[in-house]
Amino acid sequence: MSKLYFRVTPVNRYDIPALESWLEDIARRGLFLKKFRPLFCTFVKGTPRPTRYRVEPHKRILDEDLPQSMLELYRDFGWDYVDEISNSMLIFSTQDLAAPELHSDLELQGEQWNKLRRSALWSCWINVILTLALLALFLYAEFGSGSPVLALATTTAPVLGLFALCSFLFLLPDSFTDLRHLTAITRQLEAGIPLDHRTVYPKRRPQTVIAFLAPAVLLTLMIAADWILPLAGGQMEPLDRLDSFTPLSLASLEGEGFQSATRVSPEYQSSQSQVLPRSETRYVDYGNFCRRERHLLCPNQWQVVQTGEQDLSDGIWVRMEIMWYDLPGSLLAVPLAREQLDAAMELDDGIWWTSQQPGPWTTDYLPETGTDFLAVARRTGTPFQAAAAASGDKVVMVRYTGHGELADHLDEIAAMVRCR
Amino acid sequence: MGSKERGPLTEPMFYVLMSFLRRDMCGTEITEFVEQKTRGRVRLGPGTLYTLLAKFQDEGLIEETKVDGRKRTYRLTGKGWAAYREELDRLRACVADGEEEAR
Numbered sequence: 001m002s003k004l005y006f007r008v009t010p011v012n013r014y015d016i017p018a019l020e021s022w023l024e025d026i027a028r029r030g031l032f033l034k035k036f037r038p039l040f041c042t043f044v045k046g047t048p049r050p051t052r053y054r055v056e057p058h059k060r061i062l063d064e065d066l067p068q069s070m071l072e073l074y075r076d077f078g079w080d081y082v083d084e085i086s087n088s089m090l091i092f093s094t095q096d097l098a099a100p101e102l103h104s105d106l107e108l109q110g111e112q113w114n115k116l117r118r119s120a121l122w123s124c125w126i127n128v129i130l131t132l133a134l135l136a137l138f139l140y141a142e143f144g145s146g147s148p149v150l151a152l153a154t155t156t157a158p159v160l161g162l163f164a165l166c167s168f169l170f171l172l173p174d175s176f177t178d179l180r181h182l183t184a185i186t187r188q189l190e191a192g193i194p195l196d197h198r199t200v201y202p203k204r205r206p207q208t209v210i211a212f213l214a215p216a217v218l219l220t221l222m223i224a225a226d227w228i229l230p231l232a233g234g235q236m237e238p239l240d241r242l243d244s245f246t247p248l249s250l251a252s253l254e255g256e257g258f259q260s261a262t263r264v265s266p267e268y269q270s271s272q273s274q275v276l277p278r279s280e281t282r283y284v285d286y287g288n289f290c291r292r293e294r295h296l297l298c299p300n301q302w303q304v305v306q307t308g309e310q311d312l313s314d315g316i317w318v319r320m321e322i323m324w325y326d327l328p329g330s331l332l333a334v335p336l337a338r339e340q341l342d343a344a345m346e347l348d349d350g351i352w353w354t355s356q357q358p359g360p361w362t363t364d365y366l367p368e369t370g371t372d373f374l375a376v377a378r379r380t381g382t383p384f385q386a387a388a389a390a391s392g393d394k395v396v397m398v399r400y401t402g403h404g405e406l407a408d409h410l411d412e413i414a415a416m417v418r419c420r
Numbered sequence: 421m422g423s424k425e426r427g428p429l430t431e432p433m434f435y436v437l438m439s440f441l442r443r444d445m446c447g448t449e450i451t452e453f454v455e456q457k458t459r460g461r462v463r464l465g466p467g468t469l470y471t472l473l474a475k476f477q478d479e480g481l482i483e484e485t486k487v488d489g490r491k492r493t494y495r496l497t498g499k500g501w502a503a504y505r506e507e508l509d510r511l512r513a514c515v516a517d518g519e520e521e522a523r
Contacts, residue, residue: 056467070470072490073447077466102467105432112471 018201110189170211253404300326341388440496
């Protein structure tokens with residue numbers, strides 16, 4: 001098998017005069033096209049000889065065979081089939097100086113290129129629709145939940161955004177360039193001017209490499225974000241598995257007499273107790289657990305839930321939920337803390353139980369605590385409280401219902417985001 | 421005038437139809453006929469010839485009669501003959517008009 005040589009394709013596949021000129025120049029240096037690819041072509045070495053290359057439009061649908069009758073007819077005239085370009089064009093070459101040019105009827109040749117131009121026009125429209133769909137998908141992922149900063153940190157929204165951006169920067173301009181080249185060819189032939197086979201062409205086209213690599217990288221990120229990272233966490237675990245920070249304790253908020261509620265699924269308990277004594281069973285307490293999740297822009301996210309025994313005399317459900325985020329930088333930290341505090345203040349309207357007519361939320365911002373952001377909010381006439389803090393790249397949000405006051409535990413709240 | 425869908429035939433189209441008047445022909449024979457007939461003025465490239473043969477087959481003006489290895493032979497159909505006559509009449513009228521004005 002002959003040794004293969006690779007060269008980066010410096011021209012657009014539809015810039016026919018440039019493509020033919022480049023292939024002819026390479027052939028003069030003794031490299032003959034073996035396989036055409038938009039990014040790089042493969043060549044085999046041979047004796048340097050003047051070689052004519054011609055590109056012919058020929059749209060092929062999926063696994064349709066190459067048109068053998070066409071290739072045979074061309075061969076009869078001295079033109080050998082070399083390769084195909086993107087199922088839409090065929091490349092022929094000849095070293096026979098007497099071989100006639102492929103076309104002598106410009107009107108007919110123009111009709112053939114015009115078919116390809118119409119197909120490129122459709123591709124343009126499809127790419128416009130695809131780009132708009134990607135943009136809509138990104139906007140929905142980013143803003144649909146009402147927490148854009150959280151969506152940016154913990155969903156695939158940023159990857160979708162990059163996909164949309166990539167599409168705007170590369171896919172659409174590439175489509176328009178293809179269409180521009182094909183329109184120029186069609187118009188030239190319609191005007192009765194034969195196609196040029198010799199022109200100047202660029203030495204390289206770096207944007208093509210980026211345009212090919214960017215979607216591959218983004219697809220990898222998408223797969224990592226959607227299918228690989230979720231496997232690295234997500235299950236409920238006992239509180240002692242939490243190793244990234246020391247959480248604010250429900251016992252310290254509730255004070256003396258606090259009793260933690262153990263809530264274990266009865267089925268789980270009975271199935272486990274048949275095998276091991278209760279004291280040795282590693283069970284999951286769904287009233288007191290922690291859960292770690294990993295995301296692209298938030299490699300470490302913890303949810304910590306602590307629950308106390310319900311005191312039926314005052315009807316208050318003692319419960320605290322902590323959401324803790326470790327971001328890759330500090331840029332999103334304060335916006336995320338603010339957003340999470342706002343979200344926490346809206347939550348009880350929809351899903352939290354209340355025994356009396358709730359009053360308004362009052363929020364105290366506490367800039368003097370040595371953090372970038374710390375605020376505590378309380379709803380008048382209810383046991384609902386929330387706090388959020390940010391320091392450097394760490395963010396914490398606490399939602400609490402109980403008898404204590406979050407405002408009395410600012411140091412512990414701040415300590416959760418000051419840890420390194 | 422050519423048919424409404426096709427319009428007037430181009431010169432290569434006209435000569436390719438003409439090549440089938442006396443006998444069935446394959447691709448290279450058509451090219452030789454056209455080149456001889458026009459004394460080298462019209463040379464058919466394989467691209468033009470292939471496109472024309474495919475187009476004429478689609479329109480039912482010619483049909484394939486024999487495939488012998490790589491050699492494919494075609495003949496003119498009744499519709500093709502009518503199209504040729506129509507174009508011939510159009511060209512005659514053009515020439516007549518031109519000569520009348522030149523007198």
